[in-house]
Amino acid sequence: MGILRSSVDTLRTLLEGSASTLQGERVKIASMFGDSRALLVYFPRRFGCPLCRNFMKGVSDLKDQFEAMGVRMVAIGFDEKGVDEFVAGNYWNADLYLDKDKELHKQLQFKRGSILDMFKSKLWALNKEAKKNGITGNFKGDGFQLGGTYLITREKLLYSHVQATTVDYMKPEELLAECTKAMQEEESA
Numbered sequence: 001m002g003i004l005r006s007s008v009d010t011l012r013t014l015l016e017g018s019a020s021t022l023q024g025e026r027v028k029i030a031s032m033f034g035d036s037r038a039l040l041v042y043f044p045r046r047f048g049c050p051l052c053r054n055f056m057k058g059v060s061d062l063k064d065q066f067e068a069m070g071v072r073m074v075a076i077g078f079d080e081k082g083v084d085e086f087v088a089g090n091y092w093n094a095d096l097y098l099d100k101d102k103e104l105h106k107q108l109q110f111k112r113g114s115i116l117d118m119f120k121s122k123l124w125a126l127n128k129e130a131k132k133n134g135i136t137g138n139f140k141g142d143g144f145q146l147g148g149t150y151l152i153t154r155e156k157l158l159y160s161h162v163q164a165t166t167v168d169y170m171k172p173e174e175l176l177a178e179c180t181k182a183m184q185e186e187e188s189a
Contacts, residue, residue, distance in 0.1 A: 007157040013107045014041060014152055019076045019097035022083065027097065029074075030154070037070035038158065038183060043099075043110065043147035044075055048082035050137030051123075051169055052147075053091045054130035058172030060093040065176055069183045071151065078102050081140040091135070105145065113144040113166035122167040151179050158182040 015030045033039050042059070044052040056075065059066075066073055073094035077083065080098060087096070099105060117123060130137070148162035159182040161170065170178075 007160070010108065010150070010160065011152055011155075011157040013104070014150060014157075015154070017104045017107065019099050019104065021097060022087070032072065032074050032095065033154065034072055036067075036072035038072070038151055038153050038179075038186075040066060040071050040073045040179065041150045041152065042073070042075045043105065043108070043149070044077050045113075045145055045147050045163070045166065046079050046082065046141040046143060047077055047086035048138035048140040049143065050130040050135050051126045051167070053086070053089065053137060054126070054133055054135045055169050055172060056092045057090075057133070057135060059175060060091070062172055062176050063093055066179065069180060071179060071183065076104065078105055078145060079141040082138055085138070089135075102145075105147075108148065108162075110148060110162065111146050111164070113146055113163075115144075117166040120165070120167050126167060126169060149175065151182055153186065156186070158186055 018026050018028045020026055029039070029041065042056070044056060046052065059073065063073060074097060075092055075094065076097045076099050078099045080100065086092070144166065146163040146166065148160065150157065151159035159178055
């Protein structure tokens with residue numbers, strides 16, 4: 001599903017926005033690039049969500065391939081509930097930040113899921129997949145806040161995927177393929 005805002009507005013929000021480290025230090029997203037050409041910014045639904053954990057673990061397993069393309073990965077969650085358990089579970093092997101006041105979430109116009117999502121067969125299939133991978137979760141935090149994924153350079157939004165429902169997940173390999181395509185298109189431009 002596409003974003004409602006223009007890509008210019010979204011890029012500006014991301015580059016001008018900031019988040020907190022787990023220790024509370026505010027960091028501008030623009031400074032998170034380091035030496036990388038691009039930044040993959042993932043906004044998980046919540047840290048206790050088994051679907052988020054499974055997706056993030058899968059993306060983390062592909063970190064070397066993202067880095068080989070010059071892409072640095074970061075995740076920005078909004079809720080401290082469950083973050084310690086999340087970190088201890090090693091579900092994400094990249095930098096992790098917090099948007100406690102949901103300022104970025106509001107500016108990026110992330111929607112909220114519906115209780116009806118709980119009855120979708122895809123939810124059960126995704127939970128089954130997570131369990132098969134040894135990933136469990138909890139019910140701590142706001143289970144209806146949706147998130148998204150962005151691939152940005154300092155000048156351009158290359159890719160975006162904003163969740164439309166609580167079960168709107170792609171496979172980590174699909175994300176890698178989309179990012180690879182976007183980076184190749186950027187190089188040839």
